[in-house]
Amino acid sequence: MLLQIKNLHASIQGKEILKGVNLEVNRGEVHAIMGPNGTGKSTLASVIAGRDIYEVTAGEVVFNSLNLLDMPVEQRAREGIFLGFQYPVEIPGVSISNFLRTALNDIRKYKGLEPMPATEFLAKMEEKKKLVEIHSKLTNRSVNEGFSGGEKKKNEIFQMAMLEPILSILDETDSGLDIDALRIVAGGVNSLRSEKNATIVITHYQRLLEYIVPDFVHVLYEGRIIKSGGKELALELEEKGYDWLKNGG
Amino acid sequence: MILSDITNFDQIFRENLKTIGRRDTEIVSEYRADALNHLLRLGLPTSSNERWRNTDISKALQTDYSIFFEDFQDQLKPEDYFTCEVAGLDTWLITLLNGWYTFKNSPLRILPSGTIIGSLSRAMVECPELVENHLGKAADNSENAFTAMNSAFATDGFFIYVPDGVEVTKTIQMVNVVSHTDPIFVQTRNLVILGKNSKLRLAHCDDSHNHNPGFTNSVTEIIMAENSNLDHYKLQNINDHSTLINNTYIHQEAGSKCTTNALSLHGGFIRNEIFVKLNGRESSVDVYGLYLMDKKQAVDNYVFIDHAAADCTSTEMFKGILDDYAHAVFNGHILVRKDSQRTIAYQSNRNILLTDKAQINSKPFLEIYADDVKCSHGATVGQLDTNAMFYLRSRGISEDNARLLLMYAFAAEIINKISIESLRDRLDDMVKKRLRGELSICDQCVLHCKTPDKPIEFEIDLSKV
Numbered sequence: 001m002l003l004q005i006k007n008l009h010a011s012i013q014g015k016e017i018l019k020g021v022n023l024e025v026n027r028g029e030v031h032a033i034m035g036p037n038g039t040g041k042s043t044l045a046s047v048i049a050g051r052d053i054y055e056v057t058a059g060e061v062v063f064n065s066l067n068l069l070d071m072p073v074e075q076r077a078r079e080g081i082f083l084g085f086q087y088p089v090e091i092p093g094v095s096i097s098n099f100l101r102t103a104l105n106d107i108r109k110y111k112g113l114e115p116m117p118a119t120e121f122l123a124k125m126e127e128k129k130k131l132v133e134i135h136s137k138l139t140n141r142s143v144n145e146g147f148s149g150g151e152k153k154k155n156e157i158f159q160m161a162m163l164e165p166i167l168s169i170l171d172e173t174d175s176g177l178d179i180d181a182l183r184i185v186a187g188g189v190n191s192l193r194s195e196k197n198a199t200i201v202i203t204h205y206q207r208l209l210e211y212i213v214p215d216f217v218h219v220l221y222e223g224r225i226i227k228s229g230g231k232e233l234a235l236e237l238e239e240k241g242y243d244w245l246k247n248g249g
Numbered sequence: 250m251i252l253s254d255i256t257n258f259d260q261i262f263r264e265n266l267k268t269i270g271r272r273d274t275e276i277v278s279e280y281r282a283d284a285l286n287h288l289l290r291l292g293l294p295t296s297s298n299e300r301w302r303n304t305d306i307s308k309a310l311q312t313d314y315s316i317f318f319e320d321f322q323d324q325l326k327p328e329d330y331f332t333c334e335v336a337g338l339d340t341w342l343i344t345l346l347n348g349w350y351t352f353k354n355s356p357l358r359i360l361p362s363g364t365i366i367g368s369l370s371r372a373m374v375e376c377p378e379l380v381e382n383h384l385g386k387a388a389d390n391s392e393n394a395f396t397a398m399n400s401a402f403a404t405d406g407f408f409i410y411v412p413d414g415v416e417v418t419k420t421i422q423m424v425n426v427v428s429h430t431d432p433i434f435v436q437t438r439n440l441v442i443l444g445k446n447s448k449l450r451l452a453h454c455d456d457s458h459n460h461n462p463g464f465t466n467s468v469t470e471i472i473m474a475e476n477s478n479l480d481h482y483k484l485q486n487i488n489d490h491s492t493l494i495n496n497t498y499i500h501q502e503a504g505s506k507c508t509t510n511a512l513s514l515h516g517g518f519i520r521n522e523i524f525v526k527l528n529g530r531e532s533s534v535d536v537y538g539l540y541l542m543d544k545k546q547a548v549d550n551y552v553f554i555d556h557a558a559a560d561c562t563s564t565e566m567f568k569g570i571l572d573d574y575a576h577a578v579f580n581g582h583i584l585v586r587k588d589s590q591r592t593i594a595y596q597s598n599r600n601i602l603l604t605d606k607a608q609i610n611s612k613p614f615l616e617i618y619a620d621d622v623k624c625s626h627g628a629t630v631g632q633l634d635t636n637a638m639f640y641l642r643s644r645g646i647s648e649d650n651a652r653l654l655l656m657y658a659f660a661a662e663i664i665n666k667i668s669i670e671s672l673r674d675r676l677d678d679m680v681k682k683r684l685r686g687e688l689s690i691c692d693q694c695v696l697h698c699k700t701p702d703k704p705i706e707f708e709i710d711l712s713k714v
Contacts (some may be wrong), residue, residue: 049643077645089640093658102654103644110645142658143640163644 001062002027002198003048003167008059010047017043019223020059025167028195032214032234033202033225036242040223041202042086045171049083050076063167077103078110080166080197084156084173091143096155097125099143100162107163128161132188150181157188168192169200174208186211206238219245250434252464253310255292258285261316262401268318269404272373276381284390284400291394303578303610304549309492309518314434314464318404320349340422340452341366343407347427348435348465350405357408364417365410369438372408379410383442387470387498387526395494399468403438406467409451413444413474420450420669427456427463427491439469443477443505450480450669455493462490462517469497475529476504480668483511484676485519489546496522503529503558510666512676513540513548514683522551527561538567539663541683542575549578556589556619565596568663570656570684571607579611581626587618596626601633601659656684 003025010018017040025031035041047054048061050073061068068076091099105115116124125139132154144152153173160168170189174182189199189212201212209217209231217233218225219242227233227245250257262269262285270278293310294301341358343366344351350368357367357375365376373380390397407423427435443449455465465487473479479499487493493516499507511521525534540548554563569577579598600609613626633655641651660680667673 051639072648073639073642074645074647074651077643083643085640089634089636091637091640091655091658093661094641094654099641099644099646099654102650103641103646106647106650107645159644 009057035220082165082168084170086172088152096139149176287390288397345425363412369406369408387500403436406438411447416448432462441471445474448478464492473505481509485513501532508535510537520549533562540569543572547576556585562593572603582614585617590621592622598628
């Protein structure tokens with residue numbers, strides 16, 4: 001098993017958001033987590049990635065046989081966790097290429113590898129840019145600065161392609177995307193799918209799941225996963241909304 | 250000599266007048282005497298003086314310095330101090346050691362275009378009319394004691410003259426190194442004259458070569474005629490025990506365009522005063538500054554921009570990163586006179602404090618008498634953005650590297666204003682080294698010195714954010 005979340009409780013400023021989440025993910029799988037606003041979807045993603053504004057009060061997260069909650073953010077990333085941000089952060093003055101080279105080389109150092117030669121790095125960037133149809137000039141620009149909503153999300157998937165994580169958690173990657181950008185972003189995610197990695201897609205809408213077809217769909221409500229099923233569950237939610245589940249359905 | 254006792258100056262002036270003024274023309278001689286009177290009247294600044302309210306210079310004034318009115322360095326080999334120019338930066342290099350022109354007694358260098366490069370003391374002999382017509386035109390002895398002191402006592406410095414219509418293609422690099430076995434007091438006077446429609450790029454470096462205390466009181470006057478264009482860089486990398494007062498006066502006529510950028514990478518105490526008079530219509534000035542200070546270092550930038558004509562533009566942007574107990578001061582004063590309509594003036598000062606002991610005093614001051622103006626000012630003090638830190642670390646970047654990237658990004662806005670590519674690359678590299686704590690005072694300016702690097706003892710402590 002790649003990821004095992006057991007009875008996870010987490011709070012922010014004393015307010016409990018996650019109230020006992022259980023989830024299991026295997027390699028090769030795509031899981032979708034759906035649910036209304038404010039039920040803890042983004043909190044779950046942030047806690048797995050290691051955001052320290054959340055306090056984990058109970059439970060455990062085991063990733064690849066490692067206790068994830070003991071690790072600082074960067075170590076989780078180096079072990080293969082990737083968080084696609086709902087709101088990617090603008091970092092003026094740091095170019096995407098410098099940012100990614102630092103990241104790749106810090107990861108390589110952690111694994112006892114030499115820094116990647118510049119030519120190899122550039123070739124890799126060129127290859128991965130095509131995946132999400134990023135034009136070449138974008139990578140010389142500062143990270144996310146002045147990017148459109150679509151460019152920011154494409155940039156998230158581009159980073160994912162460059163860093164080759166084992167588990168990707170995509171937090172509302174579809175928000176703020178028009179249909180063309182959505183198609184490109186989803187296409188990028190699909191081409192990175194393999195038997196060795198896994199993806200968790202967090203979304204409000206069934207729309208994204210037409211492009212990234214999940215193996216499992218979970219409904220997160222008030223800090224707990226209250227229902228799990230196959231991809232047909234997403235269609236059911238689209239049709240019926242969440243109310244029928246809230247009442248214990 | 251102890252500087253704090255003002256009566257010392259009167260006595261020393263009288264005792265050494267023959268040496269100090271040996272090359273003076275009559276006009277320059279009168280200028281000196283007048284400056285001395287201003288100095289004696291003004292006295293040296295204390296913290297009760299509004300312009301020095303946040304900066305305590307008293308300690309530097311209590312040190313006993315050697316002072317020389319004649320070049321005492323007979324056995325000097327300039328190549329020991331000024332070697333290895335950086336690749337790709339082709340410059341006319343002129344150098345001062347402890348305030349004295351290193352190629353002493355050599356005549357002024359006159360380029361085919363008529364551009365003159367050399368020492369001020371030589372220019373007083375070879376082209377006295379140029380010196381007389383411009384010396385003191387921009388600098389004001391009546392309000393600034395250190396400028397008055399410099400006007401009274403300084404005997405040497407750089408001299409540059411660019412004739413009308415001439416574009417100097419190579420960058421001129423002025424390097425002032427202080428290196429002496431005892432504490433030394435150095436006063437340099439630089440005069441830069443740009444003719445109409447001329448163009449010049451100037452890099453002005455102040456460095457120290459050892460860890461002995463030094464006090465440099467430097468005045469640079471830059472006189473820009475109509476439609477002239479100047480790119481000016483001040484690079485400051487001096488040791489922890491050094492004091493540097495760098496007063497720059499820029500006088501601009503109509504249509505002239507000036508960019509001046511002060512990069513203070515290391516220093517005990519640095520005070521940069523920049524006075525710009527926009528004296529002709531449609532002239533513009535950009536004043537930038539970057540300071541990276543740690544330990545007990547202090548930097549104080551004072552910028553005064555006088556919009557004395559209509560349709561002029563000024564932009565000020567100063568940024569700083571302060572660690573440990575470092576202290577920075579920014580005072581920006583913009584004066585828009587009554588008839589200076591359609592003035593545009595922007596000012597900003599942004600700071601990152603890495604510890605709660607580091608300190609910044611930032612004070613914008615706009616004095617506006619015209620009614621059709623666009624002015625803005627802003628000052629910020631903050632820490633590194635936690636959202637950005639998380640974003641970088643979530644990609645596997647170590648905490649230290651994430652901080653470095655963010656600090657560098659903050660500084661890069663000023664570095665990117667440097668228009669000379671090779672100089673920008675060099676400074677870029679120096680700032681990165683400085684932020685990593687790897688910059689030695691010998692790794693200075695755009696030169697490398699031959700002496701082996703001193704132990705590094707001034708790093709920014711990354712664990713403290």
